[in-house]
Amino acid sequence: MEVRICIDVDDLERGIAFYTQALGLKLGRRLGKGWAEMLGAPSPIDLLAEEPGSAPLGPDHPQRRDFSRHWTPVHVDFAVHDIEEAVRRAVAAGATLERPILQRRWGRMANLADPFGHGLDLLEFQGRGYDEIAEPAPPG
DSSP states (O other): OOOOEEEEESOHHHHHHHHHHHHOOEEEEEEETTEEEEESSSSOEEEEEOOTTOOTTOTTSSOOOOOSSOOOSOOEEEEOSOHHHHHHHHHHTTOEEEEEEEEETTEEEEEEEOTTSOEEEEEEEOTTGGGGTOOOOOOO
16 A cells, blocks of 8 residues: 545645755646645655645535635644754745654654644654553453
């Protein structure tokens, strides 16, 4: 199985610029007028140009795209080696730092929003990473 991450943006060129400058991704290929495949993460990230106010689920559905800051229970985490540098690059490219770098048992984390209103987290694993907090699997 392959996992692909799709991120709606209101301006494809600005999306490409942000994700290359902020996170070091590279433009893989264009898959149409409003679609760019970004490479450099374990899963491809597809940027999809969509108009603000357009209906993602069809014209009869009341929900509309909104590129102001919004909360969704799904977000993307990017593991980095130097979180201070990664935060600096992301903010310089247009991200908003929403919560300063926090120390966790497994490493460090910063919460940001991209210029299109999507939340994203930067993670710097330390020690054994998530294994520091993992519970043993049940027997069987």
